[in-house]
Amino acid sequence: NISPSTTTRRGLFKKDRTILILRWRICGQESDRVILESTVQNAVHAFGHPVSRVPIDSAGQLLIGWPFLIMERLEGSTLASGLEDQSLFQKLPDLMASLQVGIHQTDSTGLRTRLANAGVDIQGMTPESMLDRVSKLAEATGVAELTAIRQWLTERWPTQPVDPVICHGDFHPANILVAGGEVTGLIDWGNLMFTHPEYDVAISHMIMPIGPLCLDGNLPPRYDLRAAVEWAMAEYLAAYGA
Numbered sequence: 076n077i078s079p080s081t082t083t084r085r086g087l088f089k090k091d092r093t094i095l096i097l098r099w100r101i102c103g104q105e106s107d108r109v110i111l112e113s114t115v116q117n118a119v120h121a122f123g124h125p126v127s128r129v130p131i132d133s134a135g136q137l138l139i140g141w142p143f144l145i146m147e148r149l150e151g152s153t154l155a156s157g158l159e160d161q162s163l164f165q166k167l168p169d170l171m172a173s174l175q176v177g178i179h180q181t182d183s184t185g186l187r188t189r190l191a192n193a194g195v196d197i198q199g200m201t202p203e204s205m206l207d208r209v210s211k212l213a214e215a216t217g218v219a220e221l222t223a224i225r226q227w228l229t230e231r232w233p234t235q236p237v238d239p240v241i242c243h244g245d246f247h248p249a250n251i252l253v254a255g256g257e258v259t260g261l262i263d264w265g266n267l268m269f270t271h272p273e274y275d276v277a278i279s280h281m282i283m284p285i286g287p288l289c290l291d292g293n294l295p296p297r298y299d300l301r302a303a304v305e306w307a308m309a310e311y312l313a314a315y316g317a
Contacts, residue, residue: 094148096127099141106142107195108265109133113144114193115264118186119241124178125149125252125260149262151254158248163256164303167248168310171279174251174258176315179240179272186241187269202235202270235270242268242275247282276315283308 098112113132120126132144154171158164191197198204206228213221243250244266252260268274284304 095130095145096148097143097145099138099143106133106137109142109144110193111190111195111267112264113146114189114195115186115267116146118189119178119181119264122181122185124181125174125258126264127260127262149252149260151252151259153249154251154253154258155248157253163253164307166256167307168314170253170258171246171248171251171311172314172317174261175243175246175275175279178243178261179275181241183239183241183269197269200267200269201239202268202274206232233271239269240272240275242270242272242278244268244275244278245282246275246279276312280308280312283311 109132113129116126116129120128127146127149129144129146133142136142154163154167158167187197190200206225209221209228210225213225243261243264245263246261250261250263251258252262284301
């Protein structure tokens, strides 16, 4: 129990107007991931996108045995949690598309340089590294389906761009913060990838129908939810393309 007293906490908030969030990793071997996330968030924040700044990270040190980072709290709640509001749901495709396009249009050179300077393995953040993991898994398990997937991917592997875009890698309504109908933040940058923008769009298109967009349990009948998700996905793709 290391929280300050209520009186102290209120005084701090009134003075600084900033709330900080402590993000702990529950594995002591995840120090590299902490450095990755803090470097990415600070860089993308500096580029002008609504991403939480990280003023402090563990930088190889541990807090009670765990690596950590401390980031500024962004205003709002997740887009997924507020979709019982029909007006917000109608805005979902445009909100997602405009935010994602803005990230994709940002030159990735500066971020890749910052990551390399921080000692992050850039090669591990490419599709080739993913294919390598699939191949190793297929070889280790001998599962026929994995071997077939590896073969299918290898035969259809696209040439990678010279200047790859910044792909969030987990871009969906539960990782987008909104307040007053506007985007206030994009969170959870642990799956960042440098590649074609289509990769990021495909990830979003895959994730959206897996979990319910509305998380408060007050779901409409199943067929209505399915239709709503299908509409949202189609509109999101159209908005991104536009």
